[in-house]
Amino acid sequence: MSIGNFDNSFTNNHQRIGLAVYAAIWLQAVTGILKPDRExxxxxxxxxxxxxxxxxxxxxxxxxxxxxxxxxxxxxMRSTSVWNLAFTVEIVVILFIYLLQEKWALYKANQE
Structure with missing residues (x-):
């Protein structure tokens, strides 16, 4: 959608942040490959x-x-409120599952 409809000269924050995220993902992969030994x-x-x-x-x-x-x-000029709401709900659900997973692991560790 963006390639066909919008200017892609990195003139807005969305494009700049996207480029930074893309570069950071590659950097994250490289740091994973270069992981030092446990000792x-x-x-x-x-x-x-x-x-x-x-x-x-x-x-x-x-x-x-x-x-x-x-x-x-x-x-x-189209409304994005439905998309904002849907994405916010998704983030809240993921966060809830993450926190539940953390507490569940702690609960299981305390039972042993």
Whole structure:
């Protein structure tokens, strides 16, 4: 849709964030490939960098969907409220499942 209908010269935040997310995903893959051995001194630094990069990519991806919907609304003047609501519900469900999974693992560990 974007390639056919919009200018792709990275003039808005959605395009810039998308490019940054794309680059960060590749960087995340490279850091995964270059993972040091468990006994290595650099393992804890690697883990922190890999974790922070993963969280950053996830958050920027979520933010970028909202900026894309806003950009679409600005360009077309079509309502995006249904899409905003649907995406927000999806994020809340995923977050709930993630938190439930964390608590379930803790519960199972305490029972053993």
């Amino acid at each position: 290595s001194k650099g393992r804890s630094i690697w883990f922190l960098v890999h974790w922070l990069l993963g969280v950053t990519v996830s958050l920027l991806g979520i933010i970028n969907i909202y900026t894309g919907l806003q950009s679409y609304h600005t360009r077309t």
